[in-house]
Amino acid sequence: MRKLGFLVLAFNICLANPLQDAINNANDGDVITLGAGVYEGNILINKPITIDGKDQKAIIRGNGTGDVIKITSGNVRLLNLTIENSGNSHTTIDSGITCDNASDILIEGNSLKSTLFGVNFKQCNNSKILNNKITSKPVDLGLRGDAIRLWYSHDNIVEGNYVYDSRDMVVWYSSNNIIRKNYGERGRYSLHFMYAGKSLVEENEFKQNSVGIFFMFSSGSLVRNNKVFSSTGAFGVGIGMKDTSDFVIENNILSHNARGLYLDQSPFQPGTVNVFKNNQILYNTSGIQFHATQHKSIFENNDFIGNMEVAINDTPGSKIAKNEWSNNYFDDYAGFDRDKNGIGDIAYKNFTYLDSLWQYYPNLRFFYGSSIMTILNFIARLAPFSEPELLITDSMPKTRPNHD
Template identity: 55%
Template structure:
């Protein structure tokens, strides 16, 4: 039978060791319930136990040195707390909660604010991070820490969290994680994967971040049913990848971004494929941008609507025929469907004409969208003054978007 320890109302000048003493005196499996008040942080939990703020009015405050809560034991639960005032040393990963070599930790329904890093997992598996609100110190984005950091941490569930005004949620060498139903806004990268694989990213909403989701040197991951919008600015990307392979991008909504998809040498490994199926890609400056194409990607049953450019290749000389396009809807398709089967009678073709000047020469981008470039493109399509550059061919394009059927 679990023992319950109840700490009564605490004022700001709480003795520095009172909460730590309660932890030290607790037995394995105990629950420490905190009443309303402010509690001194910089605590260490080195045994299985639960700290519960009950009515969400207990605040644990650090002294702006190190992490507010350090966990070095498995089977710890932290819930219903407000946690604030970590240190500010990036090299030490000063966090609201830092978990080291500890499995089966649960971080539930907490509010984390004014900390450098939010929750950091170091070689810690089978955790649950559910229902938390996480934001960083108010500073320049580059100086903030990561809202969530997983390093060599696997089989974790990250669900229903609300992350704002932080740097990234980053996964280093971390696999088989479930990231579902989270919201991210006003961050740098909502999700950033490095050398990670076999993750599932589902039903998240990422709005007004510099980058929605980015993969580097990662593989074997599925993204489905996510909404990513308003990733704008000089390097705004909804979903990007570098040297990443065997990704499945399914039924996502990619709306109002500088670039919808950015593919840098992805797929990377020989004989691997990245698949883009059933996505809505709409109102982006560029729907799909290719850089240094190596292996083929498959684009099937996607809807391309009201993008300034459907696709571009910024690397001269690569073979764009490697990609496979089928059954996509393009709102600028100018063919017919005489047999009324829902598919065009002629292929959808995309070439780069005069606009390849701005694709390959950044200094010309200033004029992109101007009347001069538009006129050059129109004239080039009528009577090309240089060999147009092939971008894509869909043999059987849809004539109606799926939401119009």
């Protein structure tokens, strides 16, 4: 039936015309509306049309090989569908939805399940991935695919998606993207940037992943108002940065992670600065771990509360002293505030004593928390038998948290 330029179809898999025939017969700009039922997948969309499942009761089911839906045209919209049963190949990146070299794509309100990769954008720009529910195949974590993958894809919005039991959400070789209000749990990297810059990452919530957010070889992005909880395991990190420059990290909550912040040679480029401000770094094993620090970062108005260690440095010879600290709150600050202006009368200084042994020599971490290590560290603080390392000097420490 055609009406006002729209093609409206409602059929079940038992009827003669498969979904691909309907796509082939549609005109540019047509809307294919699917009723409840199961439709044959492994379809190709090569023209600007809309497919709308209305209430996710229309299931597009792949045959277990390749992509369930492949898009090669701009101005395609996939709405309110259930998409399932992609192939199992990492080599060919078998996905629920693959967009290849197109723009102005809208993927909204869909449920993707039992798809190795979820939404895979390859050179797809000026598009939106909104309010989808995405999970991978029921296999071990390392064998799953990425829930959302942006590859050489720019100026996109990824917002409001619920990602669970997948591997990563990745932004690689892509710039000027907005990653906002997504929720991810039980994955590896909730969000992983590589060679990706000038993006906005805000209001996401990630929990119970191996790593919350990790930036590698990237520059010039704003990361604000995110929440990362319970990143644990051998390399559990709230927000991590490797060779990353000119970032602003602000108003984030990093709580109950193995490491709140992990900074590996970041900033990387000489003359650049990373700024960390107004963050809450709470109840982590280590508030900040520095690795191979060479250039300055700025830390201001952050709260460090309940961390087993405020900061550690695992690289002898790092230029930790280049960092600038001001107006941060440290719950182990032992000074006074006689004039009641909220600023401590003496500087906050954080030293590492015997702790540096297990920081520099990972095999000694077996003894971390043991009675002998605790006693030796206590003695080292009273009468240092080796030169302690100064990690933090904040000349204007807050005596009350910056956040309620």
